[in-house]
Amino acid sequence: MPTEPSRLADILRRPATWHYASLAICLAFLLYLGSTQWFFYDEWAFLIPQPVGGLFAPHVGHWSTSPILITQALRAVFGLSTYLPYVGLLIVVHLTLAHLLWRLMNRVGVAGWLATSLAALFMLLGAGAENLLWAFQIGFVGAMALGVAVVLILDRPDLGRGATIAVIALSVWSLTFSGTAVPVLIAGGLVSLARRGMLRTLALLGPSAVVYAVWYLTVQLPSGSGSRFAVSSLDELMVDSPRFFGHFFVDGLGAVLPFPFMGAIAVFALLVWALRTVPAWRGPATAAYALAGAAIIQGVLVSVSRVQLGTESASAGRYVYALVALLLPAIGLAFGWFARGRATIVIVLSALTVLVLVYNVGLLVRDTQSQVARETETQAQVYAALDIVTAPGADFPADAQPMPDFAPDLTVGDLIAMYDAGWITRGAYPAETADGIREALENWTP
Numbered sequence: 001m002p003t004e005p006s007r008l009a010d011i012l013r014r015p016a017t018w019h020y021a022s023l024a025i026c027l028a029f030l031l032y033l034g035s036t037q038w039f040f041y042d043e044w045a046f047l048i049p050q051p052v053g054g055l056f057a058p059h060v061g062h063w064s065t066s067p068i069l070i071t072q073a074l075r076a077v078f079g080l081s082t083y084l085p086y087v088g089l090l091i092v093v094h095l096t097l098a099h100l101l102w103r104l105m106n107r108v109g110v111a112g113w114l115a116t117s118l119a120a121l122f123m124l125l126g127a128g129a130e131n132l133l134w135a136f137q138i139g140f141v142g143a144m145a146l147g148v149a150v151v152l153i154l155d156r157p158d159l160g161r162g163a164t165i166a167v168i169a170l171s172v173w174s175l176t177f178s179g180t181a182v183p184v185l186i187a188g189g190l191v192s193l194a195r196r197g198m199l200r201t202l203a204l205l206g207p208s209a210v211v212y213a214v215w216y217l218t219v220q221l222p223s224g225s226g227s228r229f230a231v232s233s234l235d236e237l238m239v240d241s242p243r244f245f246g247h248f249f250v251d252g253l254g255a256v257l258p259f260p261f262m263g264a265i266a267v268f269a270l271l272v273w274a275l276r277t278v279p280a281w282r283g284p285a286t287a288a289y290a291l292a293g294a295a296i297i298q299g300v301l302v303s304v305s306r307v308q309l310g311t312e313s314a315s316a317g318r319y320v321y322a323l324v325a326l327l328l329p330a331i332g333l334a335f336g337w338f339a340r341g342r343a344t345i346v347i348v349l350s351a352l353t354v355l356v357l358v359y360n361v362g363l364l365v366r367d368t369q370s371q372v373a374r375e376t377e378t379q380a381q382v383y384a385a386l387d388i389v390t391a392p393g394a395d396f397p398a399d400a401q402p403m404p405d406f407a408p409d410l411t412v413g414d415l416i417a418m419y420d421a422g423w424i425t426r427g428a429y430p431a432e433t434a435d436g437i438r439e440a441l442e443n444w445t446p
Contacts, residue, residue, distance in 0.1 A: 026098075034091060037134070038378060048414040063175055070138060074089070080424045089138060093141050104287055107287070109336070121360060125321060140177075147188065148184060154191045172211050187290035192204055229306045230308070252319060254315070289330070397446075
């Protein structure tokens with residue numbers, strides 16, 4: 001019989017042990033970083049008493065019903081006195097996505113230590129920090145987490161009644177978080193096609209496609225709220241969008257690595273792997289290839305809808321996050337393919353991944369400090385505006401915006417209503433902040 005020390009040593013040799021330990025460690029670390037954050041910019045569109053446009057209205061082109069309901073539920077319970085419940089929920093959803101990707105990597109054949117180290121890198125992806133510490137991004141991250149869960153379920157050889165219901169429910173639910181779910185659900189459709197054919201795939205994912213089409217045609221299009229940064233001319237479509245698409249991949253992967261030029265090398269290596277192994281896409285690794293395809297679809301959608309922001313925005317944190325999440329299983333398989341089963345190379349690649357992880361922790365800490373600076377200013381402005389609009393004799397228009405640069409959706413009427421409901425309380429702020437808010441209100445015009 002094995003002794004206790006030998007049993008413990010066996011447990012510690014398992015990659016799964018270190019994966020679950022990394023989940024716990026990253027949870028504690030991210031909560032620590034998140035405790036320094038506060039509400040900023042887009043979040044106020046969901047925090048105010050009546051969300052702009054209502055529950056089903058698109059936010060920057062995205063169906064956002066679930067993030068609105070989640071934010072308002074947290075506001076009703078915790079108010080705005082602490083940011084931790086809001087960012088804490090985002091962190092839990094983010095780590096859930098990391099775990100789902102780890103499970104998927106193990107299923108498609110990524111070596112255990114590689115899967116564990118790559119999942120840990122994703123948990124602390126400093127290059128995508130806004131999706132880890134800005135609670136508003138629960139829409140983006142939630143959509144991806146639910147979509148990857150659908151892919152995992154569809155990758156099973158057989159689906160029972162419960163799994164079928166789960167696929168339909170989760171796929172519809174994911175769309176109410178963000179349009180980011182669309183490429184991931186397309187990946188799920190590719191997996192389902194490979195596993196069980198066209199008719200069954202239509203039965204499984206057809207309901208979500210119909211629901212999204214109805215919302216798009218009846219809510220999104222009539223609202224006219226499509227991205228103002230989208231392609232608007234033929235030359236943008238033919239020149240600027242392809243250039244944006246290239247930067248999405250090269251600069252996106254380059255942002256994760258210590259040297260930007262390494263992004264081009266990483267893209268080239270992935271292309272070599274894909275071209276040499278693509279016949280295997282209908283085998284056990286189908287889900288990895290499907291998610292890589294979803295990364296291409298995501299790149300196309302972003303390059304068409306955000307092209308006027310310029311190519312420098314192609315490597316924005318949210319896009320880097322999506323790109324890495326969708327490519328992670330493919331990266332793991334590519335590592336294994338280049339290693340050719342040699343354990344030493346697998347260990348070296350795992351160690352290099354850990355070094356990249358350390359680099360991203362540095363990025364994460366730096367970005368946290370940057371976010372704290374702008375959110376501290378937002379907090380001071382909110383407290384100053386609250387004192388000004390609730391002062392005896394104050395008479396400002398209810399629709400006046402005291403903080404157009406930091407909280408464009410927050411009006412005087414919203415601020416008073418939130419104070420009367422007990423959701424927000426008074427706080428300290430510099431005198432010069434109050435002067436700026438008072439000037440903005442006095443000069444405000446409809």
